[in-house]
Amino acid sequence: MRFPDDFLWGVATASYQIEGAFNEDGRGESIWDRFSKTPGKVLHGHTGDVACNHYHLYKEDVALIKDLGVDSYRFSIAWPRILPQGSGSVNQKGLDFYKRLVDELLANGIKPAATLYHWDLPQMLENHGGWLNRDTAKHFQDYAQIVFESLGDVIDSWITLNEPWCSAYLGYGNGHHAPGRQSFAEHFGAAHHLLLAHGLALQAYKQLNLSAEIGITLNLIPQYPASSKPADIDATRQADGFQNRWYLDPVFKGHYPQDLPEFLIYVDPYVQEQDLKLISAPIDFLGINFYSRAIIAADQTGKPQSQPAQYPVTAMGWEVYPQGLYDLLLRVHRDYGPIPLYITENGAAFHDILEQGQVADKERINYLEAHFAQAARAIAAGVPLKGYFLWSLLDNFEWAFGYERRFGIIYVDFETQQRILKDSAKWFKLFKKGVVKLSPIS
Numbered sequence: 001m002r003f004p005d006d007f008l009w010g011v012a013t014a015s016y017q018i019e020g021a022f023n024e025d026g027r028g029e030s031i032w033d034r035f036s037k038t039p040g041k042v043l044h045g046h047t048g049d050v051a052c053n054h055y056h057l058y059k060e061d062v063a064l065i066k067d068l069g070v071d072s073y074r075f076s077i078a079w080p081r082i083l084p085q086g087s088g089s090v091n092q093k094g095l096d097f098y099k100r101l102v103d104e105l106l107a108n109g110i111k112p113a114a115t116l117y118h119w120d121l122p123q124m125l126e127n128h129g130g131w132l133n134r135d136t137a138k139h140f141q142d143y144a145q146i147v148f149e150s151l152g153d154v155i156d157s158w159i160t161l162n163e164p165w166c167s168a169y170l171g172y173g174n175g176h177h178a179p180g181r182q183s184f185a186e187h188f189g190a191a192h193h194l195l196l197a198h199g200l201a202l203q204a205y206k207q208l209n210l211s212a213e214i215g216i217t218l219n220l221i222p223q224y225p226a227s228s229k230p231a232d233i234d235a236t237r238q239a240d241g242f243q244n245r246w247y248l249d250p251v252f253k254g255h256y257p258q259d260l261p262e263f264l265i266y267v268d269p270y271v272q273e274q275d276l277k278l279i280s281a282p283i284d285f286l287g288i289n290f291y292s293r294a295i296i297a298a299d300q301t302g303k304p305q306s307q308p309a310q311y312p313v314t315a316m317g318w319e320v321y322p323q324g325l326y327d328l329l330l331r332v333h334r335d336y337g338p339i340p341l342y343i344t345e346n347g348a349a350f351h352d353i354l355e356q357g358q359v360a361d362k363e364r365i366n367y368l369e370a371h372f373a374q375a376a377r378a379i380a381a382g383v384p385l386k387g388y389f390l391w392s393l394l395d396n397f398e399w400a401f402g403y404e405r406r407f408g409i410i411y412v413d414f415e416t417q418q419r420i421l422k423d424s425a426k427w428f429k430l431f432k433k434g435v436v437k438l439s440p441i442s
């Protein structure tokens with residue numbers, strides 16, 4: 001139940017979810033500004049206009065991070081702050097904000113880990129097709145280059161994309177996320193261009209000879225067959241291919257999953273020579289976001305169908321299944337390693353109640369403790385897991401659920417912008433100090 005001494009503990013956030021200041025200092029419009037203001041798209045019509053007002057309260061937030069005693073802070077850079085139109089002229093004030101943030105982190109001994117794309121595509125690029133347009137990948141490379149040149153010497157760790165499955169499938173496949181397009185076939189084009197953007201950003205990075213590590217973050221969901229029937233096992237293979245291997249295989253093996261010809265027909269028209277070479281260029285680490293698992297059975301036609309949870313669920317309806325983290329880490333290490341791994345997000349939303357200045361979020365403590373234990377078990381089994389970032393530092397804008405789902409270990413009163421440490425944050429501080437130990441896995 002121990003972590004190595006140099007294990008990196010951190011907390012994570014993303015620009016649109018916390019920054020606010022949506023129209024300040026020259027920031028351009030993003031697809032999430034447009035989407036959240038479109039009636040019916042986000043619960044209660046919430047938007048990220050103000051969010052946690054982190055753009056103005058960043059010093060206070062860095063002080064909170066320091067108080068937690070963590071080693072690193074993972075944040076994302078808003079592309080529309082840097083290039084308000086997505087390409088073309090650079091907004092220096094946008095870069096300056098991230099310089100101020102990074103200075104503050106460094107002054108407090110906290111290592112900055114920056115994600116270049118956590119879903120806030122400039123709306124102007126969406127007007128020209130967004131991720132369905134191959135040019136967007138090239139614009140991303142230009143944007144990445146600008147950020148690398150400006151912050152390259154102060155960032156400890158770079159993440160090109162956060163969860164391209166979400167950007168592609170939720171954004172262009174089922175329309176649950178911005179920009180809200182709905183075409184299953186076309187979303188494979190978006191996914192390919194996102195991966196190409198990752199490869200092009202890597203290419204730009206390598207040419208700059210910078211020393212920080214660089215990788216990509218995927219949201220991986222281990223898939224378990226509902227029974228040992230061959231049909232369920234085959235449906236699980238398909239679900240795993242769609243959710244996990246569709247991103248892992250091109251990044252690590254340089255090809256899309258060959259056992260899924262029914263999807264290859266959609267992506268083939270988008271793939272040009274050299275794309276997969278760029279996409280599979282070596283990375284320094286893989287970031288894994290882990291929240292839950294899926295149980296899969298075959299429907300009448302043999303296609304995968306998600307089955308109900310077998311254990312308690314979080315406020316998102318996601319089953320709490322810590323063993324899934326262990327299984328996933330071992331599987332990724334076995335099938336795609338050796339590659340250093342980070343858990344770049346793990347955490348849970350629960351129905352938190354603020355009472356007399358306290359949030360007694362015992363369920364979140366249990367969730368974290370159980371997942372930490374499985375991570376330690378994976379390390380003991382030989383997985384090169386190097387760090388673990390909690391999602392999230394603060395309650396924030398949870399995309400289509402607005403402010404209705406609270407993932408923070410710090411409670412945010414969105415009326416007053418007051419931050420209040422939940423019991424989970426207090427527990428995490430003690431854990432970091434070595435005062436509380438993990439219980440053995442039962």
Ligand code: IFM
Pocket residue numbers: 014017163289345391398399407
């Ligand atoms: O809030 C999100 C985050 O932006 C990406 N990963 C999952 C989190 C919880 O849904």
